Amino acid sequence: EATVSKIAAGEIIENPASIVKELIENSIDANSKNIIVEIKGSIGDFIRITDDGDGMDESDLNLAFLRHATSKLRTVEDLNNIVSLGFRGEALASISHISKLEVLTKTEDSLTGLRAEISNGKIDKLNNVGLPKGTTFFVRDVFFNTPVRKKYLKNDNVEFNYIYEVVQKISLGNPDISIKLIRDNKVIMNTNSEANIKNRIFSILGRDIASNLLNNTFNSESYKINIYFSNNKLYRSNRMHQYIYINGRYVKNLEISKIIEKYYYSLIPLNRYPVFLLYLDIDPILVDVNIHPKKHEVKLSKDNNVLAIIGETVEEVLYPNRR
Ligand code: ADP
C-alpha cells in the first residue's frame, strides 16, 4: 500500500517545482492576495509557501491529506465544469508521502491557528498556535524515502530554475496577486499586485519582450480571447516563451501553439516560435483538463471554432489594417 502510494505520488510530484506549483495553485484557489515562496539550501531540502488566503479549520485539515479528498468538487456535474485550479484532491496527499510536511493555518473565524505535522496522508501531530489568517506549507526533505527519485533530480540551479519558471508562469496568469520568490534569503522575484496584465508582463519578462507589445482581444458569448505578442524581433528556438492561459491557468496546448505559429510565420517568416501570451476565458465545458495527471495538457472540445478565431485574432494584431 505504501509503495503504491509512493508511486502514485511520483505521478504528480515529479520534482520540487511540481510541489511549488501545486501549493501556489492551492493558495490561489483559497483566494490569497499575497503569496511568498521560500527555498533554502539544496533544492528540495526546504520549501515554504505562505499565503493570506482563507485558511483551514480542523475539519478541513482532517480531509485535506486524504487521497481524492478535495473541497473543490461537490457534485459529479462539477467534473465537467471545473473552474478552480485544483480538483483532484491528490496533491497534498502525494506531497505528504514523499516529504516531511508541516502546515500552519488559520481561518478568519477561528480564534486560534493550527499547526499539523503530516506523513503518508495522516496527521501525526496537531496543536493550537497563534497565527494570522492564511496558510503556510512547510515541505522538507523531498524524496527522502524514494532515494532513486532523489538521485535523478538535476543539480540545484536547474531544479531552482524549474521552480522559478513555475512561479513566473503562475504570476503571468494572475496579475492581481502578489507573488514573491526568495532563495536563501535573497529575493529573486517580487511582484506587486498589478492593475493589468501588461504591467505584469513587464515586471516578469522584462524589457526585451515587453517593451513593444501588440495586443488584441476578441469577445463572444462563450469565450474571451486576449493575446499579446512581442513585436521585438526576438529569435526563439523553442516554445519556452509561449504562455497559454485557459481560465487563468497555465496550460500547454499544441493545437493553439501551432495555429498561432502558422499565422505568425505566414505573416512574418522570420521566427517559427513567436513570443506570445494568450489568455483564453472559455466555458469550462469546452475544455478537457483531465487528460494528464499533471494537468498541464488540456484539450479543447472539437465542436467550437475557437482555434479559427484565435488565428484571426493573430492575423488582426499583426496586420491591423488588413481587414
Ligand atoms: P485539490 O486542490 O485538488 O482540492 P489538494 O490536495 O491540492 O487538492 O488540496 C486538498 C484540500 O486542501 C483543498 O481542497 C483545500 O480544501 C485544502 N487546501 C490546500 N491548500 C490550501 C490553502 N493554501 N489554503 C486553504 N486551503 C487549502
Ligand code: MG
Ligand atoms: Mg490542489
